[in-house]
Amino acid sequence: MSWEASAANSTYTKQQVLDVGDVPGHQLRIYELHRTFPSDKPNCEGLKRVEQWSRGLTDYTDGNGSLSGYTVTILENGDKIFGKVSGTSQTTTNSDGSKTSTFTGVVTYTGGTGKYQRVRGIQRDIIAFDLEKNFNQQRAEAEYWFEK
Template identity: 45%
Template sequence: MKNLVPLITRASQASAIITFVKTASGSMAPRGRNIRVRRVTVLLSVFCAALLASPTAWSQAAQRTRIAFHVPEQNSKYTEQHTLDIGDMPGHTIRLFEIHRTFPDDPPAFAGVPVKDYWTRGESDTLSGNGPVWTYAVFNMANGDKIFGRSEGVAQATGGQWTGKRTVVGNLVLTEGTGKMRGIRGTLRVLTNVDLSKSLNDTKYEGEYWMEKY
């Protein structure tokens, strides 16, 4: 920020050097080039002043917090699953699902508040187990606040089409929160191993989040 002060000073000094030309009426007027210089100087000064008045814009990157956690299959439960065959080609299905994840030991925390549990509700559109997956997320915090998010990923069948095993890779984007979590933003990479035949789900998360000020 200190480097901006000399820049503003030099720009102000440059705008003070104004030459004049005589108009048809005999009066003196500043040259058009100097008018443009003064306009640019004013805009530069306003821009720099706004940055000086908003240290948050400069320190936001430093406020990002890393987070990583794992939800093993014993703490993930499918509470709803509905699969429909499309009928246009073999193995093409759409699927709606709901997953409840709990943290009995060592729960992750956002802004110092532990996560109590976590709901995922989503859908997939796959052909032979391969295709896009979309979900919405709700984190219930220990203090009663909530964090909301949405994710997009890609499922890939592993071990053959009919085994029900999938690997899903995607990103979970934190979009908003309530209470102390209001203003939260973030992106977490998500890796999920699924076994639909046994209703098992094992997921790892890694990424960062930050708090935006209103």
């Protein structure tokens, strides 16, 4: 599977930021991101995703560093797919002073409910984001299977 999720359908619902205090710009952040899929394509089982919740922790210095967390994807029949996220974010400063931030990571499918109780798989994400503007736009591809 592959897809793009627009920033218009993605919202940071909660964020808490703590300055670490060792070097300027070093922060820990916990967050919750809600994403909807209004025009999703059916998966191999004929089901569409309705929404996804991502919750995690970042350890960034000036927007560069690691992210780890968890996802819950909810399908139209109510089944859920659970995942564990890990990856790295990079932020660059452009010549005009604006910043560009990109997350590159992997979601490992760890199980779910209903038909997806024994799902396993891997999803590769590239996400453009701007925390101050509540902007998050995803490009992803995934493959999954069912353990016996």
